[in-house]
Amino acid sequence: MKDFCKKPFFLLIRSCELHGLIFFIVLLQSCDTKKSVNKTFVIRKDQKAVGISFPLKYTEGIPPDSVFAFAEVRLLSKNKSVAILGDYSIVNQTVLFTPLIPFTHGLSYEILVKGKQIDTFEIPKNHSSRAPALLGIFPSADTLPENLLKVYLHFSHPMREGQSARYVTLLKNNSDTIKGAFLDLQPELWNPDRTILTLWLDPGRIKRDLIPNKLLGAPLKKNGSYQIVISKDWTDASGNSLSRSFTKTFTTIIRDSLSPDxxxxxxxxxxxxxxxxxxxxxxxxxxxxxxxxxxxxxxxxxxxxxxxxxxxxxxxxxxxxxxxxxxxxxxxxxxxxxxxxxxxxxxxxxxxxxxxxxxxxxxxxxxxxxxxxxxx
Structure with missing residues (x-):
């Protein structure tokens, strides 16, 4: 321990709060440098992937105080990669990256330096927790006005964000998919716990004097039969899929244009x-x-x-x-x-x-x- 304390063991590249977890990681890796400088490690706390460490040699030729400007961590996706926001620091010969939001279980990420991929890593699915469930869909009635504005989805577990467009579908008569029915908001409207999602039917298509309404029409029509389908492939923050798919069926009645009294x-x-x-x-x-x-x-x-x-x-x-x-x-x-x-x-x-x-x-x-x- 005395030898460790004599070493100048870390350098912050940009200001960030140094909490107890990061200090523990610094201590651990400084005592085992030979292992930590040769590969990418995932840092965990309370079953969450809260950071990674990767060898400083990945950034060879870059001044230590400029690493954050050239290194990048991104989510690997079939369509496109997405940048992950967070803070960087250097511990001896290791770079630490702490994302603003913990990494998602079941997904893969890449490390880029000057735009070139130098490593990839995967956050395995967390099988220690039970499958998430959809607890409720609101409004709960099965007869709704044709100008319905919002739908709320209540989940048992914190869910993976940015996925509603892939896993929530609005159907008419159990067959016809209504494209563009829900407003594509990024970031999505989650509560702080990420257990309640608010979905807006596109207001531009609901309001009768707006161009989207005139071009595309309202998402819902009166006297119609509709289904909101939530796919079982949607995963929670631990990478576990929903226990099953869920469907809410409802019919529509005339517009409601009166304020509550x-x-x-x-x-x-x-x-x-x-x-x-x-x-x-x-x-x-x-x-x-x-x-x-x-x-x-x-x-x-x-x-x-x-x-x-x-x-x-x-x-x-x-x-x-x-x-x-x-x-x-x-x-x-x-x-x-x-x-x-x-x-x-x-x-x-x-x-x-x-x-x-x-x-x-x-x-x-x-x-x-x-x-x-x-x-x-």
């Missing part, structure tokens, strides 16, 4: 001194994801009541169960007006506004409120 909602009140749920019936399905972030119950002092929300009846009903019993008092249900229905109409304005008609509806601002009282 809280004045029409029905509220069923709980009894005092109980933690029974407050029930809110919207009389129509609303956006599943937005329902989870736009509703709040407050007391008469304006303080938020802590509790749990449940979304039921094909997103037409919400239940709120407080953590503590209700008391006899006045309460407020606060709704953020960004809450939408399935066609993207929020509380203030429709998604596909008819500009030829004068709008008489009064804007609600950022919030709408419904007062209710728990009585003796």
């Amino acid at each position: 809280p004045d029409l909602w029905k509220i069923s009140l709980p009894e005092k001194r109980t933690s029974n749920a407050l029930k809110i019936d919207f009389h129509e399905p609303l956006d599943h994801s937005l329902l989870q972030e736009t509703l709040t119950v407050k007391n008469q002092k304006g303080e938020t009541i802590s509790g749990k929300w449940q979304i039921l009846d094909e997103e037409k009903v919400c239940l709120f169960s407080p953590d503590q019993n209700w008391i006899s008092a006045n309460y407020i249900l606060r709704i953020e007006t960004k809450l939408e229905d399935l066609a993207g109409n929020n509380l203030n304005r429709p998604f596909d506004k008819d500009i030829t008609k004068k709008e008489n509806k009064k804007k609600l601002g950022d919030f709408a409120e419904i007062s209710f009282q728990v009585k003796d």
Whole structure:
């Protein structure tokens, strides 16, 4: 250990945070230089591939402080390779590369120096974890408006990103593939855990006054039968494929061009001194994801009541169960007006506004409120 401590053991090529894992790797490789300078190694932590090390001799002739400008790690793909973002550092005769996002199990990568491939490596599939599953597709109803705007896919495991165009298909009548139905967003709209993906049907084809709609038509037509198919070949971040393929079948009805109206909602009140749920019936399905972030119950002092929300009846009903019993008092249900229905109409304005008609509806601002009282 004394000999190790005497050595100037690393050089950062560009500033990055040196966390405990990298320090451990530096220590390990500095003590075993003969092995580390001859091949590419994958660095792992908690079953994740969090980096690689490769011999400095791969960058022969390049000044150490310029390696990051000439070395590159890319994903190998049938169509094209994709650059992997990350940080480089030098440890004795070894170059360390730490990607911003861990490498994906089951995929192959290449190392290039001055545009020339000098090595490849593969991240083997992680068979220690169970296969991922699709937990739900929202909206959950099997009858949807022809101007449906968003679809949410909920997975059991963090999934591999950038793959929805390959593994999600929209069919009509179980046979005809509707090309270009979903908006090709890169990066895709994942939650931080990469377990919930938001897919947008192309708004340019839904809005009737836009050129894509006039040229291609809307993705969905009323009185049609459609299927959203998710292929079992989609893999999670560990390289494991879905347990099976999934299909959601639905039929379409006429366009929904009206904003949700809280004045029409029905509220069923709980009894005092109980933690029974407050029930809110919207009389129509609303956006599943937005329902989870736009509703709040407050007391008469304006303080938020802590509790749990449940979304039921094909997103037409919400239940709120407080953590503590209700008391006899006045309460407020606060709704953020960004809450939408399935066609993207929020509380203030429709998604596909008819500009030829004068709008008489009064804007609600950022919030709408419904007062209710728990009585003796």
